[in-house]
Amino acid sequence: MNGPEIRVEVAPALRLFVPPARRRGAGVLTTDGVSTLGHVVESLGVPLTEVGALVVDGRTVPVSHVPVAGETVLVRAVERPQRIPGAPLRFLLDVHLGTLARRLRLLGVDAAYESTDIGDPALATRSAAEKRVMLSRDRGLLRRRELWAGAFVYSTSPDDQLRDVLDRFAPELRPWTRCTACNGLLRAATKDEVADQLKGGTHRSYDVFAQCRACGRAYWKGAHHEQLEAIVERALDEFPGPDRAV
Template identity: 35%
Template sequence: MSTESIYRGEITVIFHGALTDFFKSKSESCTIQFQLREKTSLKHIIEALGVPHPEVGKILVNQQEADLTFHPLPGDLIHIYPGQLDQQTSTDNCPKFILDNHLGKLTAYLRLLGIDAGYNPKFEDADIAQIAAEQGRIVLTRDRGLLKRKVIQRGYCVRADNPLSQLDEVTRQFQLASYFKPFTRCPRCNGLLERVAKEAILQHLLPLTRQYYNEFSRCSQCGQIYWKGSHYDRIKPIIQRFAIINNEEK
């Protein structure tokens, strides 16, 4: 028998918890029979079945812990569990994110709540992966293929379609509520906002804005000026909604 032939045969892979979201299964686990044809790593098998490796946590092969580099043998029983929060981020520092071009609205909401969220609609998948690796950012995406890139160590596939539902999902997934600092980041570029005296920016204000508003902030990065006008009134209910989550989870 050749060395390669010992790797040919069937294994049983059972996905648990949130990982079943990637399948049609409505139960708490999803069992799949996978046919090995050659020596193959668990990472390759798991992703071939549709689950991105950054979402994977504990792995048990025949009740023994293993990692993504493990090469299973026919007859192996493999349990795959979702990653835990401490595998994605530290409890001491607010996580930093980078989002793909399908999540522009979610990006704006995160920034309004003071969360560091990198985004550029012109970024290709390779750009996102590189920035995530270089800056220690968690990738948020709806694209499983992006998360399968080897260089990405931390990431999450957003399940919800609606931006507000996405915000709620990501907030709970990464326990962000205690890090909320509303209106401290620029929703356009992610820069930090600084209070600025009205007199210093008068030449940039329209007549009615000069007349009715006295408190202003300016982005330290792009220079955009903000005040509590009609836009503030429209987004204030969103901020208040998530402030409630903040208070509940403290």
């Protein structure tokens, strides 16, 4: 049975989610007259985590709005920087985003990470329990209703992924304050406190150390420090603070 027909225009930034045949401008869509607008948008392939305002005939409506015949719907992307009310800004990343997790931690951003595939239900449950924004490239995961909040990671390049997350959420950056291995907080440590983790050359060559309060891992300015320093400096140059102009 044919239902009401509506016109749907998806923002250019969101058209990658839409089947190719529907990507050009506005298109006529037949609905069932019962489903909510949120369901209709998801049926097009667009995760609601990526949707900002839904505008129907010039007025903003909630995702629970049930479309009626003849309406024109504009599906807008989330505004940037995106604010997530209700808890401090913290992230949870799935098994495929380990490099991004380590780079966020390098910048002092609270980024939990699952190094094994624990499954979408468990990830969504953890997101809700800890009030963390779920970062993933898995559209199915981002559609789970249990999620507290979520965001699609658009690129497969770690550099672009980091830039996208920093641009979208504008987290406070506090480089060199978190453990890149476990996300714990670092503290200054003496050489004696971390001596059991140091090889001979390191013990002789370095005197300044930090140690993770959670897992005990030691840190110093070793062979890869220049590469890490470049990541930090680039992030601070591009994203100097959370209160930047919109």
